Amino acid sequence: MLAVFGINNDGVNLAVNLLILFLVVIWFALIYWTNADARRRIADPMLVGCATAASLFPFVGTIVYMIVRPPEFLDDVRERELEIQAAEARMVELDHQLCPHCDYPVQREFLRCPSCMRRLKDPCVNCQKPLDPEWPICPFCETEVPGAVQPTASRRRRRREERDEREHPELGETAAFDVTSEP
Structure with a gap:
């Protein structure tokens, strides 16, 4: 050896x-x-x-x-950059929407569309802030909206299904099925 x-x-x-x-x-x-x-x-x-x-x-x-x-790993860098881009897109989406009548970009607080002049929202009778037509109460001053119908459970479920379909269009009918199967 x-x-x-x-x-x-x-x-x-x-x-x-x-x-x-x-x-x-x-x-x-x-x-x-x-x-x-x-x-x-x-x-x-x-x-x-x-x-x-x-x-x-x-x-x-x-x-x-x-x-x-x-x-950090390259995958972590890419993931962080995608999260930042998604957050920026959500911020832009929060401030801007499209008019349901003419697809003109409008902000959430607009009462009328500046392009087609159609009414988008009604002002609160107390604080004059814009209200969604489906809201039964003003979220800013807690004043009840006259003539608003209280949402029922089936209406809430339908709105939740519509929201899920908008947020996840690739799921299609399965998103609506999953939501309705909840207790």
């Missing part, structure tokens, strides 16, 4: 050889891990190659990579 470091004792020589084998296996595992982690965090293939090449320096290269690597 080959004596490593001039060790002639078979037991000590075996322990040293196993330790060296263990360190080599760990080194190759760190090279693989650095490459896999760099591909998940870095979009540029050249930088991924540089990170992998740096890990060829035993242990030190991987430690340096861990210090300078980007803090």
Whole structure:
């Protein structure tokens, strides 16, 4: 058997050889891990190659990579950007709607459409804020709306189905079925 470091004792020589084998296996595992982690965090293939090449320096290269690597995965960055875009779209949608008569962009607080001049909402008799025609009470001043009909359970369910179909058109009839099957 080959004596490593001039060790002639078979037991000590075996322990040293196993330790060296263990360190080599760990080194190759760190090279693989650095490459896999760099591909998940870095979009540029050249930088991924540089990170992998740096890990060829035993242990030190991987430690340096861990210090300078980007803090988040590319998938997390893309997901965050999509969430920001969706939030911005929801904010725009909250402020702007389309006139049901002429499809002109109108804001939620408009009483009349500036394009076709049709009435969109009625003002509250007390505070003059715009009210949805289906509201039985003004949400701003708590004044009851004269002539408004209290919504029944079936009407609420129908509105919920319509809202679910608007929010998730790809579900089609299944969204309405799921909502109506609730207790």
